Amino acid sequence: MKLKFVDQPYQTDAVNAICDIFDGCEVKDSLFTIEVDNRNKLDFDTEGVDYFIGHSNKLSIDDFTMLDNVQNIQERNDIQMAKDLQKRNFTIEMETGTGKTYVYTKTILELNKRYGFTKFIIVVPSIAIKEGVNSSLNATKEHFMEKYDNVVYNYFVYDSNHLERIREFATSTNIEIMIINIDAFRKSFTDPSKETKANLIHRTSDKLNGNKPIDLIAGTNPIVIIDEPQSVDGTKKSKEAIASLNPLCTLRYSATHKEMYDLMYRLTPVDAYQENLVKHIEVASITSNEASTKPYVKLLSVSEKNGFSCRLEIYVNNKKTGVIDKKTVTAKTRDDLWELSNEVDYYKDHNFIVDNIDCFPGEESVSFSNGEFLNIGDVIGNVDETALKRAQIRQTIEMHLNKEIHYTKQGIKVLSLFFIDEVSKYRDYSREDEKGDYQRWFEEEYTKLIQLPKYKKLREEYGDYISLDPTEVHDGYFAQDGKGRVKNSSGTTNDDETTYQLIMKDKERLLSFDEPIRFIFSHSALKEGWDNPNVFQVCTLVETKDTMTKRQKIGRGLRICVSQNGERVLDSKFNTLSVIANESYKDFASTLQKELENDNFKFGIIEPISFTGIAVKQYDGTLVELSQKQSEEIYNYLVKNEYMTSKGKITNKYHQDKHNDKFMLPEQYESFTSKVMKRIDNLSREIEIKDASTKVPVKLNKEVQLSPEFVSLWNKIKQKTVYTINMDMDKFKKEAVEQIQNMPRIRPDKIDAQITNVDITKQGVKDVGSQLRG
Secondary structure, three states: OOOOOOOOHHHHHHHHHHHHHHOOOOOOOEEEEEEOOOOOOOOHHHOOOOEEEEEEOOOOOOHHHHHHHHHHHHHHOOOOOOOOOHHHEEEEEEOOOOOHHHHHHHHHHHHHHHHOOOEEEEEEOOHHHHHHHHHHHHHHHHHHHHHOOOOOEEEEEOOOOOOHHHHHHHHOOOEEEEEEEOHHHHOOOOOOOOOOHHHHHHOOEHHHOOEOHHHHHHHOOOEEEEEOHHHHOOOHHHHHHHHOOOOOEEEEEEOOOOOOOEEEEEEOHHHHHHOOOOOEEEEEEEEEOHHHOOOOEEEEEEEOOOOOEEEEEEEEEOOOOOOEEEEEEEEEOOOEHHHHOOOOHHHOOOOOEEEEEEOOOOOOEEEEOOOOEEEOOOEEOOOOHHHHHHHHHHHHHHHHHHHHHHHHHHOOOOEEEEEEOOHHHOEOOOOOOOEOHHHHHHHHHHHHHHOOHHHHHHHHHOOOOOOOOOOOOEEEEOEEOOOOOEEOOOOOOHHHHHHHHHHHHOHHHHOOOOOOOOEEEEOHHHOOOOOOOOEEEEEEEOOOOOOOOHHHHHHOOOOOOEOOOOOEOOOHHHOEEEEEEOOOHHHHHHHHHHHHHHOOOOOOOOOOOOOOOOEEEOOOOOEEEOOHHHHHHHHHHHHHOOOEOOOOOEOHHHHHHHHOOOOOOOHHHHHHHHHHHHHHHHHHOOOOOOOHHHOOOOOOOHHHHOOHHHHHHHHHHOOOOOOOOOOOHHHHHHHHHHHHHOOOOOOOOOEEEEEEEEEEEOOEEEEEEEEEEO
């Protein structure tokens, strides 16, 4: 199969937001000389030649004109206007999965078409992103050649073993695009004498006739594009390295900027979700209900300093919030865990009173009055982690197969991605079959599930595409050592290059029904830089601290899915990403929102420019839009009249006056009142809560609907009735408290599976309903 690409309005807006910066710039060819050291006889083509002609980018407008262009673009895109050019650093913010690589590739070609720029460098932070960018340029070349009249453009990945390619980059009159990892010219930047591959770019080279690669690059005055700048130029050394490229300007593309230079275009996570530009998210929570089963106690350490004591992990009640969670407490002899836990009922009737603490080396332990005994590290009341992990794998396979029933007939291949923290859990070389726990559990669960009656259609109708053999449908993508054995890695080493052949370079083959692999296991290598439009399940199997962010996890599968003919499937019912998590959906949603806030996205906040662009037709038929200055005046009015706090939070007074039809803007903005209210409500509205797991197909039975019996029934029940109830609220509250106190506390030990949709709106990240499954 071959992926097909189409222009989308938001992508065109992002392209124009950069290209319009140079409005008024003339197409000019700028030349520079590259001297040749003829003492070098390695390159016979240079013998007797004194210099080469290099071609560079040329800017023919001044900074005042450029700043005026920038401000006009920002006004157009409802972005706070810049006061200066910040050394020609420009920012594009686009949510993961919305095609930023496509956008900056099109921007390159459009800049060449309009202004004749030919030299571009894409700087990336990791091997994964480097491979992802190169793969994207390969996939889109035919598409862009067709759009831009078969213009010649060359792209290559910088390789210190092939420095001669730098000379072609500098001397070519065609569009030249170099992809380079920041580490290739950041390391040892201040000490060119060091013999490292990363430093060769700063050293004179015989392959370049005595020139330094960095000098040839700088001479082209390239436009530098930084992919994921938060990971590229966050240090002083990185910034110096970027500056050494002598960029005409620097364009930064990311969903998670840490430093915000002149922002030119913004597609926020909320915009992407609400406009269906990415998949929507549901969370399947696989958790134990430990807190409702039996007492939990873990011995962490013992001490004889200042009297015998021990550190225990137990459930503790936070009396302010009412939340019960695991906490570490210090206990001494005769301490009661019921008291230490702030009266958590699980310990009340189980006589967990510390009876003895033994600190003798090698025999450190604690015993309780009820006869329970713990050595260091021992646990009472813990749910088997193996059962949780296996349940996650089973849930992922089941959700995957459920989608295949409906998606396969639409020509959509379903993929699932597992992230693991230890490669040995998948590939165990100490076993004869080399199968780790996760691999064996997967194959066992897949074998059971695929034979269920509800998957009969998959087995019989789609057997040519969907293998019943569990060994054929999954594979692991990990770095390899020199012996070809897979290993843990950071995703940034040379060994990680082995990970990417099918997963990145052959992405289209992975999307094809002809490729049997549908389940992918990976370590940290795929946490960024790679995604696939047909990843519909992301499962994280971790036993240690999870170093991946929620955005990194969901980012691997946010892109809108494609069918076998390579076309995007826009129907929202086929675009849901299921995250199988070993935490509650509330924790997942809360953490995701915090990550978004840490990435400078503000939920539920009105900003001074929030009303920019609101348009109202006047009595004479003309359309008037609010400018940024007018938006700020309305903002200040709202703060002054206590409709909003100084930090942009809407107050109760606004809601009361709105409800009582008393809210009104100043006379000059009176005609904008209703639209300003709509904008406020959109930015601060409550989150809709829906339950994805309770959705079931319902078919309308028209025969019943049109029958005389139904019509008669409907006429009786369609009447609306308004009624009131007088209640003794104090008595009601007292009885409710008594009922709650008398509720049974202990439930059977089990694993809970809960599937919940996550919605991302201006207000925040919230669950959208859930269904509990034991």
